[in-house]
Amino acid sequence: MPSPRGSRERRSARPEFASLLSQRGPGAPDSPSRRRESAGSAPPPLPEEDCMRLNPSFVGIALSSLLAVDLWASKRLGVCAGEASAWGSARPLLKVVEVSGHGIPWLLGTFYGLCQSDSSAAREVLLNLFFALVLDLVLVAVVKGIVKRPRPTHNKMDMFVTVSVDKYSFPSGHATRAALVCRFVLHHLVLAIPLRVLVVLWVLIVGISRVMLGRHNVTDVLFGLFLGYVLYSVVEYCWLSPLNAPALFALWSH
Numbered sequence: 253m254p255s256p257r258g259s260r261e262r263r264s265a266r267p268e269f270a271s272l273l274s275q276r277g278p279g280a281p282d283s284p285s286r287r288r289e290s291a292g293s294a295p296p297p298l299p300e301e302d303c304m305r306l307n308p309s310f311v312g313i314a315l316s317s318l319l320a321v322d323l324w325a326s327k328r329l330g331v332c333a334g335e336a337s338a339w340g341s342a343r344p345l346l347k348v349v350e351v352s353g354h355g356i357p358w359l360l361g362t363f364y365g366l367c368q369s370d371s372s373a374a375r376e377v378l379l380n381l382f383f384a385l386v387l388d389l390v391l392v393a394v395v396k397g398i399v400k401r402p403r404p405t406h407n408k409m410d411m412f413v414t415v416s417v418d419k420y421s422f423p424s425g426h427a428t429r430a431a432l433v434c435r436f437v438l439h440h441l442v443l444a445i446p447l448r449v450l451v452v453l454w455v456l457i458v459g460i461s462r463v464m465l466g467r468h469n470v471t472d473v474l475f476g477l478f479l480g481y482v483l484y485s486v487v488e489y490c491w492l493s494p495l496n497a498p499a500l501f502a503l504w505s506h
């Protein structure tokens with residue numbers, strides 16, 4: 253005969269789980285929580301993980317579904333993840349794209365330009381670009397260290413100069429840098445339209461190549477692009493000028 257608690261459970265159960273509960277006849281295997289319940293007099297509350305499994309929130313389901321689609325799509329798009337992959341022959345080319353969005357060439361190039369520039373306007377722009385790049389590296393390292401999402405399992409860790417947090421993949425540092433640099437360049441350099449289009453194309457290629465190389469999941473890249481885009485607004489807001497940072501500019505005045 254079913255216990256009063258059993259019938260209470262059946263009455264209050266959500267319809268989608270009712271069939272699960274009704275399968276628990278006298279001979280059906282009991283869950284650990286039910287075994288514990290029958291051993292003592294006062295029934296202990298359901299363990300939290302059971303509650304979560306039986307009553308997942310909408311946000312939980314949406315997030316797990318998004319993650320599942322993300323992992324599936326990233327695996328399918330990782331066509332250059334190894335030399336033996338479907339598009340493995342394009343891997344060397346994508347690794348060149350990877351270097352084009354790496355932090356070291358951008359930091360060194362900006363620093364070199366800063367030392368070489370003889371106009372104060374160029375120095376101001378380059379100094380702000382340098383700080384934007386440093387800020388980007390720090391922010392990405394902090395987020396990677398907090399989220400600790402491992403890189404896709406199909407990634408081969410043969411990247412050009414990495415630091416310890418680069419074993420994590422969320423967000424993509426290349427994507428944040430590309431989006432940040434793109435907005436910076438489009439805003440501060442006077443470029444002909446074809447060149448402006450090329451800069452935007454470069455950002456898209458860097459982003460797509462991260463997934464094709466197997467370095468990242470799609471969401472790492474999308475969030476990276478978003479972060480870089482937002483970071484540029486922060487850089488604009490905190491723009492360094494000879495007025496608010498005279499000591500810094502004195503360092504580079506000849």
Ligand SMILES: CC(C)=CCC/C(C)=C/COP(=O)(O)O
Nearest residue numbers: 355356413414418424425426427
């Ligand atoms: C060592 C320096 C100065 C930068 C590291 C740049 C780097 C390796 C970022 C990782 O990018 P992804 O997150 O897109 O893989």
